[in-house]
Amino acid sequence: MSTIRPELDDLDLRILNALQSDAGLTNQTLAERVHASPPTCLRRVRRLTAAGIIEKQVAILNTEALGIGLTAICEITLDRQTTDHYAAFEALTIQEEAVLQCYRVSPGPDFVVVAQVADMPAYHALAHRVFTSQRNVRNVRTFFATHRAKFDTRALLPEPEVRRP
Known part of the structure; x- marks a missing residue:
């Protein structure tokens, strides 16, 4: 690339x-x-x-129609905020199938992670594997989506010029 x-x-x-x-x-x-x-x-x-502008092409599935149930939005705060600690946490999360998105954010928590799991027991297993069993994770705060009003993957691009004949 x-x-x-x-x-x-x-x-x-x-x-x-x-x-x-x-x-x-x-x-x-x-x-x-x-x-x-x-x-x-x-x-x-x-x-x-x-050039890497088009990263990949995917099919977006209707998770409600498939019965895939629980979207978790997690705020993660690390104990030590160094480049190496950030990289280690990112490496762990990107390996996890249930993690759909991982963002390093500022201010507030260090990361926001969006995960999709089948149910609450699956979330607890994910939280243990990726968050609470890690020595450097100080705090986890999770929100569970109860309704999705909008979901889009589009990047906001400048409008092409309209050519007039």
Whole structure:
């Protein structure tokens, strides 16, 4: 993955917006939606992927329809806040399947972790494995989602310029 960020033009922004709405579009359909030729579209998508702008393409599942029940939002405070201690905690959390997101935050707790588990016993097992059994974890405060009003994965991009004929 390249560390040089390419300049994003209007076509790049249209492609990224379209893919954020539906990453399963065929190249032909994507090209039609963004008003570009299929070869140009494919070349742009490959460039954006190589540059690390497009990180991966996934399917977003309806967890309620699947009966996957409990979303836990956890605030974690560490005893020692050094770069090495932060890295060790992050390494532990990213290995855990139930952890969907892990953010280092400031001010307040050191981390906010979003996890999805089947039920309360599964949460307790996760909390023990990842939080309370760790010597450097000072405090864990967990909130359980009772209703999800919005869930989106889109990055906020600048609006492409509207071209007038």
